[in-house]
Amino acid sequence: MVQEKRTLPRRGETPVSAATIYETIRRDIVRMRLRPGERLSENELGLRFGTSRTPVREAIVRLVDDGLIEVWPQRGTFVSRIxxxxxxxxxxxxxxxxxxxxxxxxxxxxxxxxxxxxxxxxxxxxxxxxxxxxxxxxxxxxxxxxxxxxxxxxxxxxxxxxxxxxxxxxxxxxxxxxxxxxxxxxxxxxxxxxxxxxxxxxxxxxxxxxxxxxxxxxxxxxxxxxxxxxxxxxxx
CATH class of the missing domain: 1.20.120.530 (GntR ligand-binding domain-like)
Structure with a gap:
């Protein structure tokens, strides 16, 4: 997964919301920038969006509900096949x-x-x-x-x-x-x-x-x- 370089939010800045993370990842999946079978890392996504893992996890839960992401215990989180x-x-x-x-x-x-x-x-x-x-x-x-x-x-x-x-x-x-x-x-x-x-x-x-x-x-x-x-x- 190509990561977008981003620094952590500076003091006083508004953290990236789970909704924004959800919309961005969803768009990347729909537009095939993230392809079926590609593995997603909460740590890497946290660095990408300059946020903690909590809003990343909230976004992933929504994407799982949408059927666009699958979470496999002991294996990881992956973009679902079409x-x-x-x-x-x-x-x-x-x-x-x-x-x-x-x-x-x-x-x-x-x-x-x-x-x-x-x-x-x-x-x-x-x-x-x-x-x-x-x-x-x-x-x-x-x-x-x-x-x-x-x-x-x-x-x-x-x-x-x-x-x-x-x-x-x-x-x-x-x-x-x-x-x-x-x-x-x-x-x-x-x-x-x-x-x-x-x-x-x-x-x-x-x-x-x-x-x-x-x-x-x-x-x-x-x-x-x-x-x-x-x-x-x-x-x-």
Missing amino acids: SLRAIKRARFVRNALELGIIREAAELGLPEVAFKQAERAIAEQREAGNDPDRFTDADDKFHRTFANAIGYGDIWSIVESQKAEFDRIRFLSLPEVTPVDLLIRQHRAILKAVVARDAETAEKILRAHLSIVVETTVALMRTNPDLINDDAGESL
């Missing part, structure tokens, strides 16, 4: 919520400011090139725009909380496996259908769009079987 079961659950949540969001956005009509935000997100994806961080940030911005436009930003937060394994697959696959150009074309088609108030077409394209992660996961299982846990109980 769970097919969690991907299946996340796909269910995204289909249930995002398809409803996109349908309502098409039925109600998209405000001009939201249209421009969605267009900008697509442009940022194109500009991202082979940078998975920039591409994924823009991808999330595109999807979140529709929820915010119809006043359902809080519902998008539910999607965010469930899609960590989705995101790990995305970062593992970009840019070699994920069909980036296809994703961008689908985004343009979704936006066009919403603007035209064609809810059926918008929903159909979004459904196909969300299914790509399944194809990507199957491909990655062949090339990275050590990183993915086939715990779904049945095929995706």
